[in-house]
Amino acid sequence: MTETNARAPETAPRIVTRNVTKVYDTVAGPMVAVDDFSLDVADGEFVCIVGPSGCGKSTYLRMLAGLDTHSSGTIQIRPGSDPKKPLNSVVFQEYAVFPWKTVIENVAFGLQMRGVGRAERLEVARYWLERVGLRKFADYYPHQISGGMKQRVSIVRALANDPEVLLMDEPLGALDAQTRIVLQDELLRIWEETRKTVVYITHSLDEAILLGDRVILMTAHPGRLLATFHIGIQRPRTVETLNTAEFAELRGAIWEQLGREVTRAMEMQS
Amino acid sequence: MSVPAERPLAAAGSPVGDATIGKPPAAGLSLPAMLGILAGVCLLWNGVLYLTGLWAPLWWLALFVDFVLIVLVAERIGRNVPPKRRKLYERTLAFGFPVLALVAWQLIVDAGILNPLWFPQPTRIAAALWDLTVHFDRFSGTSLLGRPWLIPWKFESDGWAGVWSLFAESHVWATLGRVAAGFVIGAIPGIMLGVVMGINQTVRLMLDTTLSAIYVLPKIAIFPIVMLMFADPFGEGPKIAVVALSVFFLMAINTMAGVRDIDPVFVMAGRNYGARGLPLYRHVIIPAALPVIFAGLRLALGTALIVIISIEFLRAKQGVGYMTFYYWEVLNPEKMYAGLVVVMILGVVLTYGLQWLQKKLMPWARG
Ligand SMILES: Nc1ncnc2c1ncn2[C@@H]1O[C@H](COP(=O)(O)OP(=O)(O)OP(=O)(O)O)[C@@H](O)[C@H]1O
Ligand SMILES: [Mg+2]
Numbered sequence: 001m002t003e004t005n006a007r008a009p010e011t012a013p014r015i016v017t018r019n020v021t022k023v024y025d026t027v028a029g030p031m032v033a034v035d036d037f038s039l040d041v042a043d044g045e046f047v048c049i050v051g052p053s054g055c056g057k058s059t060y061l062r063m064l065a066g067l068d069t070h071s072s073g074t075i076q077i078r079p080g081s082d083p084k085k086p087l088n089s090v091v092f093q094e095y096a097v098f099p100w101k102t103v104i105e106n107v108a109f110g111l112q113m114r115g116v117g118r119a120e121r122l123e124v125a126r127y128w129l130e131r132v133g134l135r136k137f138a139d140y141y142p143h144q145i146s147g148g149m150k151q152r153v154s155i156v157r158a159l160a161n162d163p164e165v166l167l168m169d170e171p172l173g174a175l176d177a178q179t180r181i182v183l184q185d186e187l188l189r190i191w192e193e194t195r196k197t198v199v200y201i202t203h204s205l206d207e208a209i210l211l212g213d214r215v216i217l218m219t220a221h222p223g224r225l226l227a228t229f230h231i232g233i234q235r236p237r238t239v240e241t242l243n244t245a246e247f248a249e250l251r252g253a254i255w256e257q258l259g260r261e262v263t264r265a266m267e268m269q270s
Numbered sequence: 271m272s273v274p275a276e277r278p279l280a281a282a283g284s285p286v287g288d289a290t291i292g293k294p295p296a297a298g299l300s301l302p303a304m305l306g307i308l309a310g311v312c313l314l315w316n317g318v319l320y321l322t323g324l325w326a327p328l329w330w331l332a333l334f335v336d337f338v339l340i341v342l343v344a345e346r347i348g349r350n351v352p353p354k355r356r357k358l359y360e361r362t363l364a365f366g367f368p369v370l371a372l373v374a375w376q377l378i379v380d381a382g383i384l385n386p387l388w389f390p391q392p393t394r395i396a397a398a399l400w401d402l403t404v405h406f407d408r409f410s411g412t413s414l415l416g417r418p419w420l421i422p423w424k425f426e427s428d429g430w431a432g433v434w435s436l437f438a439e440s441h442v443w444a445t446l447g448r449v450a451a452g453f454v455i456g457a458i459p460g461i462m463l464g465v466v467m468g469i470n471q472t473v474r475l476m477l478d479t480t481l482s483a484i485y486v487l488p489k490i491a492i493f494p495i496v497m498l499m500f501a502d503p504f505g506e507g508p509k510i511a512v513v514a515l516s517v518f519f520l521m522a523i524n525t526m527a528g529v530r531d532i533d534p535v536f537v538m539a540g541r542n543y544g545a546r547g548l549p550l551y552r553h554v555i556i557p558a559a560l561p562v563i564f565a566g567l568r569l570a571l572g573t574a575l576i577v578i579i580s581i582e583f584l585r586a587k588q589g590v591g592y593m594t595f596y597y598w599e600v601l602n603p604e605k606m607y608a609g610l611v612v613v614m615i616l617g618v619v620l621t622y623g624l625q626w627l628q629k630k631l632m633p634w635a636r637g
Pocket of ligand 1: 025026031033051052053056057058093
């Protein structure tokens, strides 16, 4: 475990989450989805959250995006210097690509809402579609493209919006292994260019280690912070990184510590 | 003992089974052959019944069996239709069957099995329709279409007023005008209220019960009250108002359901990407609810026609409903049927109009 972050930021954190709790009022009574969760994310940091299904990852992301309220605690995203830039853009787990807009209209949507002119926003959208290999499908409607393509549309819709913080909820979840690897590579390259602050939810520990500066593990129901791992693997990374001895070593170490953490968590619960 | 013995047997048998299952159904006979068989079997069945004197008493059974035979053969043909011919095949079924039904009707009445007074032959209904179209009824001062072929002549003599007088004498335009006016006046506020009710829980809770109660009320029952609300109870106002009311309630309830059914993730995405207020409605809520809104409009169109025809039966001096009822009263069934045909044509044309509008407004819809 290397504690040395690749780029230790001196400035105040971009995202501050302190003791956040989310309680859903259900017919069966109150249901704690996220419990006392704290996480700070530095400017330009790529943080991956891994946790079992139903542990409250999407709930946390929605609260971060301001799309859901939290029951207690504080959540803040610090605005950047450019007031025109949107604070955050979400890649939804369910894609949420609008079926009534063409692929390119979907990608340009955020810019359109910000009043960017038609020609300019279509140019930006075309650039991003090109990067994920969807240029040919610009004028298709979502029902005419595959699920994996929709997922890519949803990703570039967020990137085209150029937000301070990218919030991605299992953006590669429904892809086949090959496309997944290609897009992991593309995501690494894009991040290398843009150095955006990213909160990235995934089910795959490998993906988290490959992409993240930090990997956060959450406990199952209710979602609590289980452990944090700093990933010191040299940037720029590519999917080749997955094959390095360093990666294997790191993954082994995390698994080892993870096993201890899980046992400890289970003992604490019993 | 026998159990393990069966397993290899089944395993050995399965490839054989797969081969038979995997085979396409015996390549169909050619189209002419199929049609020939159909014609032959139909002829045989009907011929036997006819010769034994059973056709007349059992005409409904004979026709039912013919229908089943046609379905069976059409299914067979349909399985082997190449994609290029698919449209033609579907059109033939969609238009060919009604034509066949009309022919059967004609023959049955000609044969004296059904009373022509109640079921006049399609040819006589067509003749009556032609008659209604070309003749001006001096007694009521009306015609079916308003004699459009007189437009140039009238325009020359009386200008626009003359053209207008032609439209004003038409039953079809009277009905169409009432439906269109009532439809627009009812649908637009109905959709707007429905959207508000779908979004705002308070408004929904306050209005839902009332609206549902009024919705199930047959609108024709409130016609007398509506008549009293207008300065001219016998004018166009009350008729249009009742159409508008029935469309309004239906559209409000339907649109509300459509808006409530929107996947919340679309609204979240809209908001996250900066759509607030009016743009959120324009780019997210309205398009997401459009399919349900259009389904509602189609229902509303049917309701509007029912309402206007009933009202014209009751109280009108003009309109397709009035005309139909009038020819029933004077016991002219051909022209009464002709009136019903006009109502059907109106329904079909208006539905097509709505579909056209839907295609324009919802280019993303499948198929
Ligand atoms: N609107 C809601 N009302 C009540 N309970 C909810 C609501 N939304 C989510 N939950 C519950 O909160 C818990 C966390 O849900 P969430 O969607 O955040 O999980 P997740 O970690 O994203 O799971 P997955 O990995 O499967 O996407 C679940 O038990 C879920 O049933
Ligand atoms: Mg989730």
